[in-house]
Amino acid sequence: MITFFLVGLIVHVVFFLSIFDIYFTSPLVHGMTPQATPLAPPASRLVLVVGDGLRADSLFTLLHNGSSRAPYLRNVIEERGTWGVSHTRVPTESRPGHVALIAGFYEDVSAVAKGWKENPVEFDSVFNESRHTWCWGSPDILPMFAKGASGDHVYTHTYPAEEEDFASTDASRLDSWVFTQVKSFFQSAKSNSSLRASLLEDKNIFFLHLLGIDTNGHAHRPVSQEYLDNIGLVDTGIAELVSIVEDFFNYDGRTAYVFTSDHGMTNWGSHGAGHPSETLTPLVVWGAGVQNAHRVTEPQSYNDGYLQDWKLEHLRRVDVNQADIAPLMASLIGVPIPVNSVGVLPLLYLNNSDQFKAETMYTNAIQVLEQFKMKMTQKKETTLSFLFTPYHTPFHSPLSVSHQISLCQSLISHALEGLVYYHTYDRFFLGCSVVLGFVGWTSYVVLVILKTHAGLNRHPSLLKQIPSHTLARLCICVTVVITMFLLIQRSPVTYYIYCLLPVPVWYSVLRESGTLTDLIRSAPSLPLWKCLGYFVLVAFGIELLVVSFFHRAMLTVGLAVLSVWPFLSGLFGKAKFRSLSWFLGCLCLAAFPLMPVVGREPIIHLKVYHTILTCPTEQMIHVAVCAYVPYLTHSSLQQKQGLPLLNQIISWTTLASSMIVPLLSSTRLFHRLLSIFLSLTATYLLLSTGSEALFPPVLSWLMFVWINIEQEAMLAQGVSGRQELSTIDFSANIDITKIRQLKLDDIRRSYFFVFFIITAFFGTGNIASINSFDPASVYCFLTVFNPFIMGGLMMWKVIIPFIIVMCTFETIQVATQLSSRSLFLIVLVISDLMALHFFFLVQDYGSWLDIGTSISHYVIVMSMTIFLMLLSVVTHIFTTQRLILWRRPKMHFP
Template sequence: MSRWPAFLEEFVSLDMLLLFIVGLLVHFVFFASIFDIYFTSPLVHGMTPQSTPLPPPARRLMLIVADGLRADALYELDENGDSRAPFIRNIIMHEGSWGVSHTRVPTESRPGHVALIAGFYEDVSAVAKGWKENPVEFDSLINESKYTWSWGSPDILSMFAKAAGKHVYTYSYDANDEDFGAQDVTKLDTWVFDNIKEFFHAARKNQSLFSQLNEEKIVFFLHLLGIDTNGHAHRPSSREYKENVKLVDEGIKELASLLKEFYGNDEKTAFILTSDHGMTDWGFHGTGHPSETYTPFVTWGAGIKYPQKVSAQQFDDALLKECKLEDWKRRDINQADIAPLMASLIGVPFPLNSVGILPVDYLNNTDVFKAESMFTNAVQILEQFKVKMTQKKEVTLSFLFTPFKLLSDSKHLNLLRKARSYIKQNKFEEAVSLCQELIQLALQGLSYYHTYDRFFLGFNVVLGFVGWASYASLHIIKSHSSLTRSVSKVKKPSGLLPCSFVAIGILIAIFLLIQSCPWTYYVYCLLPVPIWYAVLREYQVIQGLVTSLLTFPPRHFAGYLLVYTLGIEVLVLSFFYRYMLTAGLVVLAVWPFTTQLWTRAKGISLSWIFFCLLLAVFPLMPVVGRKPDIFLVMGAGLLVLLLSLFVITSLIKRKESFVNEELVLNLLQMLSTVLSMFAVYSTHNSLLKKQGLPLINQIISWVILASSFVVPLLSPTVLFERLVSILLSSMSTYLLLSRGYEAFFPLVLSCLMFVWIHTEQEILQQSGVSCKQKVTSIQFTYNTDITQFRQLCPDDIRRAFFLVFFLLTAFFGTGNIASLNSFDLASVYCFLTVFSPYTMGALMMWKIIIPFVLVMCAFEVVQLTTQLSSKSLFLMVLVISDIMALHFFFLVKDYGSWLDIGTSISHYVIVMSMAIVLVFLNGLAQLLTTKKLNLYGRPKSHLI
């Protein structure tokens, strides 16, 4: 018995093991490079705080954030023509100003609150923290306030209180109260309103607290999570969501009355009502849909402009007419602009890292106050620009440093002097306009210096990419083909080549050292040196390849090159357009007609065509927005039961010694499927009745999930029995995680995989290569004798391409893993309803992995029947994925919405991870297909 796992047996040879380790390290570096190039924090420190030198209009600020509240949900009228928020509507018409706050993607809770309170859009480096906390400290309105009291979700309040100090007081409920399956989640909001009422009542009897509440520059922050939770659980069009909006409106009305009574109607309180993000019609947020990025913004009280009637407005969306607010001036605002507005209202320094532009149109104050506030805003953003420029200048050689030409030192000084001069001359409008121009230039300069090294780093990473793909290709040709056998031995080159590369490496290191570059820069810049040295060392292989290509018929070579180029482009486009997978499957359906398969094996060909076309339907189905259809899940469950009955029938007709054990195993899997169907149906009905997740359903779901890892290992290692056992066990779990048509996806995919196995064996027989056994009698064993593996042929490139294509079909067949919007939290409600991002994420990730496992298990059989070695397959997939990754590296965006930027980066990460994940999926597939758990300690014999 070998002490190595079967999957690693082929890699035990020193050269292959070394290549495997080096390959992992190289890809890890390429993977990590994206974080240094695109995921670096834009925040800088060392700026001087800036505040308006005039008395502020408000002594205190009440910030109310209704999490998940859409703009139309607050402003629109109901079916009877009445407002769902009559108090807020009265504010819009008689007391304050209103508009739409435009958010950026990702429209998630943490990024939205950071933009509101700190004034900058999401620090992209926080993606590694799952949007839960910032890896870099930042300033915020709460930091700058004299006192802040906040009520709401512990996740939101804690991230601002952590670095703020002892002047910030937080009051939070238990995180377990955030239950999507709870009967009434409006308690999350009523808890906040009840507690703040108790707080003010208690303050009347507490002299110390009463004194603090009467100070200047204080903030009350209310985070209301009920609307967001109701939207996720019931959708924004539901009665629950709309009733929650009414409840919030009533709560704010009582709160405003309470503050007037407490402060004796001193008219020194400013109120702001907004939302961190909206929500799609299907109850999700995380994309760039207007329903998510349009949030309400209503403000009133001290320092806020009163309503203004207008005859016409500049906005062309339907919101004005649908809400019947076209007569009241709408003032839209960018979400980050709210932070400087709040700072200006209570007279605290603008948050140091804020990139928001003060919306002076909201201010009800003197022109000089507006101009001075705008000047302060410009200086505050200019401070960031100057620090950023200084930092970059200090680490760049003077003759190589290229400053931002649109805002030189002399120009920004002239603009500041001119703006100050306008204020002294009472030319306030000109001063405001000039400050806005200066802010725009400073923001462009911040972006310029933040991305200063991007081209330099990107060039080195691309150089390494091309070098590694070239080396992997040469290694495949050298080790797994007979291409170089006829090449005559050439005299080895002198030591000039290694010396030249050593000299290049030393020069690069000195250049980086002089500029005090981070250690990661050394890795990205020096890595291409040994890679290209390794490429040029294979001069014999290069010579053989060139010689072979010269003798290859040009027409055939051009045909192969065109087909594989188009194939890779289809794979790349499938990341952006799922219907490209449909087009690819249609082409695959036609593929048998281009070979002898159609004439010699029509039955297999017809099956291949049928299942390719059937699978092609799934990428055309909607990713999101679909309503749950439990009957489709039940239908998929019935098909699984029919498949189980077919297997049991076939087993009864056989006389092998293990039939009785296999019958019991299949009956258990049938029971598991029935229990899954029961759990899905029962949970769906229970949640509709607002009775929560039944405990028995939760227990059943977790037991089925756990058993799905063990049950396949109890079945025989004969191909048919083992693959069916893996499918049936996986389907029980998949049903629990399904909401509709996607429940059929693993079944159809598995059928196509079975046909693929037969197809590959038939093709190999037609090519004259003898196969070990018939497909139906293959036993899962792994022979690592290198003599059993044949040399590669062009058809093996097609097999590797098929594997990549089917893996991407598993990725995008029923959803888009590159977008958060494809994940429906309701998919995990059979397991839990209390919000737990890591557990929910793990469950949804397992749902995605299940089709991968089915594909890899099928390919295990393809490898056995075609005598294709794992290492040659790994290297071919590596080259294909690297070519795709190079595409996505150039397609990564640093402009546009966060959805565009984030999606392009996730595409790169997915493809970069493909080869690495393939190794571990291969290991998992071999574990599931080759290992056998023996019950009662008795060894089982399953020889054919």
């Protein structure tokens, strides 16, 4: 059992990691020559201001009286600048947003996961190409550009990380700090000759990262007065900043200004997913080399309705992709475009000669083409010549300044397509290897189930007459051929794993394939129609679970169908009360997938009802306290009094004790399960902000009913030796002689388990809620921004319903006299079939949200499978072990 568990874990880890090599590899290539426009740039310096978390509509929408909350920027838009919307890509987070803005490429997900402040890969940026760059702002953003720059010409000034507190009385002070520091910087430069000399040089950049808007949005929501007032503060600060800069440089007209945002924010104060409120950010550019406001009389091509809402339909709107801003900034000050940039220069922002525009666009095209050539060369060197299929490009060469700008734009478009082509060159090959291994593993598990637990009639098998050494030699030959092929192509080490793993898997399948012959010969004695009916229902159920990943309401449909199971199976006549409890429990749980996953307003009083639903034990007082702590925390934060220290102590103590307290209780079935439920629910309460607080008690109620009703199902099947629930002790040794063979009904039990696991994950959330969670959920624990601790707390919140379902399944295994391995193998097959389904649904076309979601589904199912393997061990310990902190002294009698 241990060997099989470890092998299965390794296989699934390999399948899980394969998706990163296929879809999450870094798009960066190195070795290109930087490209810069030879003509003199229009600006000597550039000021980049990023209002972190600022939505486009929050800036552009006018107040009810027709005035703007950002009058200075509004004046720039209407009189002396060019404006538009910058479209961001998923994930809409600070790090990838700033990388796209400043480096010009969209960072792969693996890089985001490897480091928030550090650089997992070296990449070029506009800051790196500048002569000097001075930065002010958050310690979470600035260091990655300083550490990624060559030389020592990027200077950062950051405030302490503790200042990023969502419970701050006034988060806009973060932006005030930046503006104050910039003002002091220019003031000190007047008396510092060396600094002044550096400032008077060309190709300089000043970067202001303003985190106050984002922090206020998380703490108070984007519709709050704090968030909107912070926009006004930023607008005033920019006006003063421009005055200071222009005064320092004697109004030489050589300064360009760019104001934008890294991402937006939902109405409920979160970001990370692909909602328009998160992906639409403002872009305002003015100053040296920038086109002045261009008035139009004809209707513009944008039909999203925003122009009319913002009262800007009379001014030309120029939308860009976020990565396009990097080549725009580079062209304004005459530095090379970052070598890894995939941005396309938005010419409508430039106010210069046609020759300058053509030269700049030509430079942009050559810069992208350099990446294409490098990518093609790398792939050609690692592919056998007769297998290499080049990308058919309609490139024209050589280009010159006399060529039309449209030809350069066409060149950029085809070069970017070629980059994608070579970046995904091995995708089909790797995908086939993974699928081959997947199918082989699933086939092997099915054969193991049939051989070990199905009680088939044994017959001599023709396949077993094939000598084992013949199969071994065949596998060795295949392994040598694959290895030589990969060696010649100089493939990465991971390729060997993906391509060689199917060999031992299929070797095991061929060795066990005699079991298939036994099944065929036993077919006449099997209830074929009943078997066919079960498999059809399970196949339909698997498809329902697959669809539920896209539409959570399908879980409601599934729970409604499950609710009538006792009536259809005949259990209602034998256990009316339990059948009705099952019916009501399923319907109550079915309400949660219909509730919104994000955007919920805090409903603190629901937690009081939750406390009433819990059973009166010695832990009830603790649960009641935990239900009250979020209310006190919410009130304190609303009054801007910060997070009370006592609440924080209670929260962290509850979290730390949630895995210890159940181990102190009795190992009797209901005592231990109730203790687990109350302990985990106390933590869940502290991480809840609304109706999801009711989810654990409703789920636990249904799980208790499931345990009881499975006992009735066993009795209806006439299973002898059925153990009464009241007598079950988790710590008791299982009598192996009472372990029975698998029955068709065990397939239903396994499917129920998978269904409830999916419901536990999606019942109160989905992909959007994971990518775009509400930070208010963790305010009982901390309010200072820390992405890893906050992410860990949210993951624990997700795991808690898992543990409740896993403990229930552990109980059912004991109560139905079935080995844990038997049911778990069926669960493994169902999960792997779902994972294989999602593997085929992964796509690399369409919107970035569609691509990311399709990959996320596969990752979630594979993570769930691996996680369930590990969690089954944890759950077994959680239910069977007991801690004895003290023992009563033995009494000695004479």
